[in-house]
Amino acid sequence: MTSAIAETDRVLTGLLGQRLVTRERDDFTAIAAVTYAADDLEPALIAQPESVRDVQEIVRTAARTGIPFAVRGRGHSFARHGTVAGGLVMDLRRMDAxxxxxxxxxxxxxxxxxxxxxxxxxxxxxxxxxxxxxxxxxxxxxxxxxxxxxxxxxxxxxxxxxxxxxxxxxxxxxxxxxxxxxxxxxxxxxxxxxxxxxxxxxxxxxxxTPMVTGGLVVFEASGATVAALFEAGLHAPDALSLMINVTRGPRAPFLPEQFHGRPIVTAIMCHSGNPEEAAAALAPVRAAGKVIVDNIKVGPYPALFALAADQAGTRTVRRTGFLDSISEDDANSALELVAAAPTEVALVNLRPMGGAIARVDTGATAFAHRDRGAIATIRSIDHDPAKVIEGAEWADRTAALLRIGGAANVNFLGGDIENGAALAYPPQTLTRLREIKSRYDGDNLFRSNHNIG
Ligand SMILES: Cc1cc2nc3c(=O)[nH]c(=O)nc-3n(C[C@H](O)[C@H](O)[C@H](O)COP(=O)(O)OP(=O)(O)OC[C@H]3O[C@@H](n4cnc5c(N)ncnc54)[C@H](O)[C@@H]3O)c2cc1C
CATH class of the missing domain: 3.30.465.10 (Uridine Diphospho-n-acetylenolpyruvylglucosamine Reductase; domain 3)
Structure with a gap:
């Protein structure tokens, strides 16, 4: 492998100059970092193309030298697929038009x-x-x-x-x-x-999409609230998309102190129709339980990004699948599990689908799970590696409680699973994907992903 690295280094330094970043550089670690801690996956070389021609040459070089190869966009893969131990990362961040x-x-x-x-x-x-x-x-x-x-x-x-x-x-x-x-x-x-x-x-x-009505509602912990929100999400008008979190209250000023670190239920939503329709569509959501915080506002659509949490440098374990319904009892058990979770952050995230997602035929695209009710993801996040190992056991227990598993949304899969592709794609879809893969990438150059090769 050393010779593959040396040859890749020689060819790509000639092509890219300073845009081929090596471990000797002071800024190497910062450039190599992906969202979730990846100190165990340090690459040997990072190539930063600026044009399609650069990309072509990097791909040809990686294919010829046989160096382990990863393609990185913005580094947010939960499975940390945007980096590869001892290999070459193609870091696309300069191509951002x-x-x-x-x-x-x-x-x-x-x-x-x-x-x-x-x-x-x-x-x-x-x-x-x-x-x-x-x-x-x-x-x-x-x-x-x-x-x-x-x-x-x-x-x-x-x-x-x-x-x-x-x-x-x-x-x-x-x-x-x-x-x-x-x-x-x-x-x-x-x-x-x-x-x-x-x-x-x-x-x-x-x-x-001129203005939207959206934001966050926080409810007191209750299984009945989770079940009611789930139903509201499934049967909402198409203009309303929402996600539900069963989690612990963050130590944040917007939340009354007595809920800090205690189980809560949240709903984050966006209604993209006019404000009168939004008020009617949001009524069943607001009525789902005892509201602690309601910051729903009319505003520009990008304002919703302000609700996203920064997870850079953390470690995450996740279990993901689909859920067609949730009972009050299971939701109460999920709340108990979240209360006792070992990591800094623990949550069950539910994203009802339906609407326009379900109106496309399940075979029309390689994403085939359009007929399922909701995506369910269990997440355990911490800075401490030991805590995340405990978090994996916790996530497995919670996944078993909710009976999720057997199928998954590929974007939400973590890295500590063997059979990512088999979960992401039903057998017929996987067979067709493999046929296409063999035509376009028979040698499986592109394998730092939930690989179908
Ligand atoms: C905090 C957070 C929130 C998220 N929220 C959502 C969400 O709401 N909905 C959702 O659907 N997903 C969500 N995701 C998942 C996200 O969409 C995927 O992880 C996605 O693959 C990240 O792309 P990236 O370029 O940022 O990551 P990277 O780690 O750079 O890339 C991930 C993989 O995507 C492939 N890839 C990236 N760019 C290219 C390219 N130009 N050409 C070919 N392959 C490429 C490569 O296989 C690469 O290994 C979220 C992820 C995070 C971390």
Whole structure:
């Protein structure tokens, strides 16, 4: 392997100069860092392309030398797939352009444009493409796994807005994938993750989104509240997307002190219709329990990103699956488990789907779980590695209680599981993805992902 590193270093230094970052550099550790602590996955080299041509040369070099290779957009993979021990990371952060065509209602993002930058640019023209809940995630990274967020019940998953994508394949060639061009690849990209190549740009439909009604409601801990919120989320009008958290109260000024560190239930939501419709749609949510804090406001859509927590440098363990209903008893047991969780942060996050997500056929894209009720994710987060090991046991117990497992949203999978692809893709989907993979990346160059190779 040493010779592969040396050869990669020699070729890419010639091509990129200072944009090939080596361990000797003082800023190496800072550049190598991904969102979740990855001191066990230190790469040997980091290549920072600025153009499609750079990407082509880096891909060709990695394929030729055989060095372990990872593609990194904005480093937010829960499984830490944006880095690789002793290998070469292609760090795309310098390719972050964004163009909003308001007349044509099309937005274009580059290889690592952030969801926040794109959303701000689009909001200036009262437009939006729906992404997730965090502004620092890479648009291609999120889209390749499906993409669920505050506009999904209205507009579908992020993949449902995809018009076309430009990719660099494992042989260094550049292709376009769209509904009428490389259709197999276009299908696979919509949920198949980073398995097929490096996305250098993609264009997506924009929807009129002038102001939204949204924010956070905090409730006193109660299983009945969780069950009522779950039902409200499933049966809400399409304009309302919400997520429910069973967690412990943060030590934050917005929350009365007696709830700090104690179990609470929260609902974070976005209604993208007019304010009168929003008031009616939000009524069952607000009535779900005893409200402690209600900060729902009318405002610009990107304001919702302010609710996202910064998790940089933490360690996370997660278990994720789908849930079609939740009983009051199970929700009460989840609250008890959260109260006793060993880590700094512990939560059960429920994201009802339905709406426009469910109106697309389950076989139409590689994200196939559109007929399920909600995505359920159990998270245990801490700075202390020992606590996270305890957190894994806690997460397993909580997952068993809620009977989630057997299938998963690929974007929410962690790294400490063996069978990520088998969870993310039902057998028929996985078979089709593998056929496409063998055509476009037969040697499995792109394998730092939930790999289908
Ligand atoms: C705090 C937080 C909140 C999140 N919220 C949501 C949410 O609300 N909804 C949701 O759907 N997801 C959410 N996610 C998950 C997120 O969408 C995925 O982890 C996504 O893959 C991150 O992309 P990235 O570029 O930031 O990460 P990276 O770690 O850089 O990339 C992850 C993987 O994506 C692939 N990839 C990234 N860019 C490219 C590219 N240009 N070409 C080819 N492959 C590429 C690679 O395989 C890479 O290994 C969240 C993640 C975090 C950490």
């Amino acid at each position: 964004c163009r909003i065509d308001a007349d044509g209602r099309v937005g274009r993002a580059s290889a690592s444009t952030t969801t926040g930058a794109y959303t701000m640019a689009a909001a200036a023209m009262h437009l939006a493409t729906g992404f997730g809940d965090h502004p620092d995630v890479g648009v291609p990274g999120l889209l390749l796994g499906g993409g669920i967020g505050y506009l999904s019940r209205r507009d579908g998953l992020t993949i449902d807005a995809l018009i076309d994508a430009q990719l660099v394949l494992a042989d260094g060639s550049v292709v376009r994938a769209a509904a009428n061009e490389n259709e197999d690849l276009f299908w696979g990209l919509r949920g198949g993750g980073g398995n097929f190549g490096v996305v250098t740009s993609l264009s997506m439909r924009l929807e009129h």
